[in-house]
Amino acid sequence: xxxxxxxxxxxxxxxxxxxxxxxxxxxxxxxxxxxxxxxxxxxxxxxxxxxxxxxxxxxxxxxxxxxxxxxxxxxxxxxxxxxxxxxxxxxxxxxxxxxxxxxxxxxxxxxxxxxxxxxxxxxxxxxxxxxxxxxxxxxxxxxxxxxxxxxxxxxxxxxxxxxxxxxxxxxxxxxxxxxxxxxxxxxxxxxxxxxxxxxxxxxxxxxxxxxxxxxxxxxxxxxxxxxxxxxxxxxxxxxxxxxxxxxxxxxxxxxxxxxxxxxxxxxxxxxxxxxxxxxxxxxxxxxxxxxxxxxxxxxxxxxxxxxxx
Amino acid sequence: xxxxxxxxxxxxxxxxxxxxxxxxxxxxxxxxxxxxxxxxxxxxxxxxxxxxxxxxxxxxxxxxxxxxxxxxxxxxxxxxxxxxxxxxxxxxxxxxxxxxxxxxxxxxxxxxxxxxxxxxxxxxxxxxxxxxxxxxxxxxxxxxxxxxxxxxxxxxxxxxxxxxxxxxxxxxxxxxxxxxxxxxxxxxxxxxxxxxxxxxxxxxxxxxxxxxxxxxxxxxxxxxxxxxxxxxxxxxxxxxxxxxxxxxxxxxxxxxxxxxxxxxxxxxxxxxxxxxxxxxxxxxxxxxxxxxxxxxxxxxxxxxxxxxxxx
Numbered sequence: 305x306x307x308x309x310x311x312x313x314x315x316x317x318x319x320x321x322x323x324x325x326x327x328x329x330x331x332x333x334x335x336x337x338x339x340x341x342x343x344x345x346x347x348x349x350x351x352x353x354x355x356x357x358x359x360x361x362x363x364x365x366x367x368x369x370x371x372x373x374x375x376x377x378x379x380x381x382x383x384x385x386x387x388x389x390x391x392x393x394x395x396x397x398x399x400x401x402x403x404x405x406x407x408x409x410x411x412x413x414x415x416x417x418x419x420x421x422x423x424x425x426x427x428x429x430x431x432x433x434x435x436x437x438x439x440x441x442x443x444x445x446x447x448x449x450x451x452x453x454x455x456x457x458x459x460x461x462x463x464x465x466x467x468x469x470x471x472x473x474x475x476x477x478x479x480x481x482x483x484x485x486x487x488x489x490x491x492x493x494x495x496x497x498x499x500x501x502x503x504x505x506x507x508x509x510x511x512x513x514x515x516x517x518x519x520x521x522x523x524x525x526x527x528x529x530x531x532x533x534x535x536x537x538x539x540x541x542x543x544x545x546x547x548x549x550x551x552x553x554x555x556x557x558x559x560x561x562x563x564x565x566x567x568x569x570x571x572x573x574x575x576x577x578x579x580x581x582x583x584x585x586x587x588x589x590x591x592x593x594x595x596x597x598x599x600x601x602x603x604x605x606x607x608x609x610x611x612x613x
Numbered sequence: 614x615x616x617x618x619x620x621x622x623x624x625x626x627x628x629x630x631x632x633x634x635x636x637x638x639x640x641x642x643x644x645x646x647x648x649x650x651x652x653x654x655x656x657x658x659x660x661x662x663x664x665x666x667x668x669x670x671x672x673x674x675x676x677x678x679x680x681x682x683x684x685x686x687x688x689x690x691x692x693x694x695x696x697x698x699x700x701x702x703x704x705x706x707x708x709x710x711x712x713x714x715x716x717x718x719x720x721x722x723x724x725x726x727x728x729x730x731x732x733x734x735x736x737x738x739x740x741x742x743x744x745x746x747x748x749x750x751x752x753x754x755x756x757x758x759x760x761x762x763x764x765x766x767x768x769x770x771x772x773x774x775x776x777x778x779x780x781x782x783x784x785x786x787x788x789x790x791x792x793x794x795x796x797x798x799x800x801x802x803x804x805x806x807x808x809x810x811x812x813x814x815x816x817x818x819x820x821x822x823x824x825x826x827x828x829x830x831x832x833x834x835x836x837x838x839x840x841x842x843x844x845x846x847x848x849x850x851x852x853x854x855x856x857x858x859x860x861x862x863x864x865x866x867x868x869x870x871x872x873x874x875x876x877x878x879x880x881x882x883x884x885x886x887x888x889x890x891x892x893x894x895x896x897x898x899x900x901x902x903x904x905x906x907x908x909x910x911x912x913x914x915x916x917x918x919x920x921x922x923x924x
Contacts, residue, residue: 322739330755439635442913446906448855450862450875451898454882458891462884469884554746555859559882569747570863573754581751589742 305604312597316590323589324376324582328369331578338385338576359385372582381583386575392583396565400587403553403564405475409484411545414491419538421492422499423531426507438500441493452486453559470561483556491545498541503534536606540599623839629918636914639907646904650696657690662870670890679896682880691872692896698780698867699874699904702787703853710792711799711849716842718796719803720830724811730804737797745794749856753790753865760786783867787860791853802845806838840919847912851905858901874901 339352339361356362360371372382381392421437428434460482461469467478474480506512507530515525554566565584572580630636649656665685673680679689722730740748764782768774810816811834819833860866861875869876874897880886881893 319739319742323742326739326743327751330751438913439910442909443906446851446902446909448858448878448898448901448905450858450878450882451894451902454878454887454894455898457884458887458894462887462891555862570750573747573751585743585747588744588747592742592744 305601309597309601312600316593319593320586320589321373324373324586325369327582327585328372328578329365331576331581332365332368338578341576342385342388372579376583376586381586382579384577384580386572386577386580392579395580396568396583396587399563399565399568402472402562403557403566406480406483406487406553406556406562406564409475409480410487410491411542413484413488414495415542417488418492418495419499419535422496423503423526423534425496425500426503426534429504438497441497444493445490445497447490449486449490449555450559452489453482453556456482456486457559470559472560472562479560482560483553483562487553487556495538495541498538499534502537503530506530506533509533532606536603539602539606543595543599543602623836626840626918630914633914633917635910639911639914642903642907643911646696646900646907647700649693650700653690653693653697657687657693659687659690661691661694661872662686663690670893672890672892673895680890680892682877682893683886683890688877688893688896691877692874692900695867695872695874695877695897696900696904698784698861698871699854699857702784702791702857702866703850705784705788706791706795706853707846707850709788710795711846714792715796715799716803716835719800720807720834722800723804723807724826724830724834726808733800734804737800740794741797743794746856746859748794749790749860750863750865752793753786753860756789757786757865760789780867780871783871787857787866790860790865791856795849795853798849799842799845802841803838806841807834810834810837840915844912844915844919847908847915851908851912854901854904854908 339356339359340347342355343352353362360368363371375382384390384392384395387395425434425437428437457469460466467481471479512525512529515529516522520528553562553564554570556562557564557567558570569581569584572578572584653661663686665681665687667685668677668681669685670683671677671681677687677689679687679692682688682691718733722733761782816829816833819829824833857866858873858875858878861873862879864876864879866875867873877897878894878901881890881897886893
């Protein structure tokens with residue numbers, strides 16, 4: 305197991321190098337000119353040249369990249385081109401915190417409702433409830449978020465007047481309601497489906513029959529034998545969605561006026577603010593790779609039979 | 614139960630698929646929506662950019678069954694044209710990225726193993742470690758101006774004209790951006806299938822009778838992996854359509870005045886529009902939902918048929 309972890313950790317820098325290089329070159333070869341964006345209406349060729357020189361943008365791309373990565377590895381991700389004088393990380397960190405909160409709320413909703421629902425559904429196989437609810441979960445998962453948020457806004461904000469239409473006030477504010485519903489419900493559906501199929505697989509195993517045969521009650525079998533095994537595949541999905549959720553929320557963030565990192569990253573792409581895009585991509589890719597690794601390790605700890613090669 | 618004795622695996626699977634009511638409904642719905650989209654100019658009596666200033670923001674009526682938008686254009690017509698764009702883009706992407714690139718890379722990686730396998734899968738891993746939607750947006754945003762510039766160059770230097778105007782350039786940009794991530798899942802799946810299948814004895818006997826590598830790959834391995842591939846294609850179409858709608862919602866997809874579902878959802882989804890004309894959301898919303906849903910449900914039914922174990 306140690307060998308496996310070490311090998312994965314050695315692969316990590318190579319992966320991050322490729323991701324960062326790819327993003328950097330796309331960023332520099334992209335359309336428009338960051339200098340033009342920065343100067344806006346005050347643009348004139350002389351100023352632009354001077355600014356470009358002072359930012360080091362007139363040097364060859366390779367040198368710019370090496371330079372960037374050297375300081376990035378020391379924890380300095382540079383300055384935003386759009387918001388002058390602001391370090392990229394000081395811009396990103398508070399927004400990441402907001403996105404994390406929104407997503408954790410949505411994820412809690414999905415776990416609290418989704419897991420028991422899926423477990424229950426697995427026991428209802430063969431009745432009319434099962435196919436009905438399974439189709440229903442797919443319906444919920446397929447609603448585009450650009451449709452569900454306006455619908456929720458129309459119902460909860462315009463018609464029922466329950467919550468303000470936009471803004472952010474933390475986890476305990478009433479405005480969390482709409483993102484919790486629109487992001488949480490697809491999660492509920494997804495987790496319920498996953499939990500159902502994983503539980504069904506366990507229910508078909510011999511050891512479950514043995515457990516019943518030795519006279520355990522259904523509750524005992526469920527909690528001692530079935531639940532523990534059926535929850536294993538859920539771990540990977542949860543850890544990966546934790547990593548991916550910083551970007552998935554950008555539509556929610558924009559429509560509801562939440563100052564999150566997803567919307568900010570998209571804005572930065574349009575603003576040609578590539579120090580921000582670079583830092584964001586590198587951070588996310590790192591989180592993603594580590595989440596992957598942790599999921600694999602958790603797998604091995606829970607079920608010693610699993611040997612990842 | 615009809616008698617499938619002696620028929621091929623695929624034939625039996627199709628038979629079982631047609632017995633599923635959900636799958637049938639989905640297929641009908643997909644065919645219906647796609648036909649309406651492709652035949653948009655014949656279905657509707659309006660043009661997609663025809664403005665009628667005497668009927669602006671009209672609620673649905675017999676004349677305009679989905680109402681009119683802020684510029685007096687018929688919403689139903691625009692939805693049809695939006696479907697057409699979505700259909701063309703997602704088909705191009707699935708055919709090239711998912712099937713051509715994904716399947717062939719998966720076959721190569723699985724069959725030859727070793728360095729080739731490691732190389733292909735590592736590249737896949739790099740693309741997969743990108744926050745996926747961010748990669749698509751980054752590509753779409755940076756590719757657009759480059760590609761449009763080079764197409765203008767082609768138009769200037771040859772007799773071909775009107776490529777940019779026809780929207781073909783938009784199709785190219787979005788498809789390229791979507792392909793970047795759409796091949797990975799398929800390649801991984803096909804690779805896994807091939808790894809499993811190639812250990813079977815019938816492959817050994819095929820080799821022993823002198824079958825060429827190409828024959829083994831395409832005649833013996835690929836057909837046996839067809840079931841899972843179909844499931845992935847169907848599920849993949851759902852998510853591709855979703856991503857395409859996100860791109861056009863962000864303004865990176867089909868450019869106005871050509872209509873797109875994403876752009877219509879954007880226009881109808883703002884608070885100010887919801888306050889005054891909430892029904893503008895209905896037509897594009899339902900169509901987008903129905904498209905994604907029917908592909909997902911179809912994929913689900915296919916999964917039940919091809920992997921009976923997980924049912």
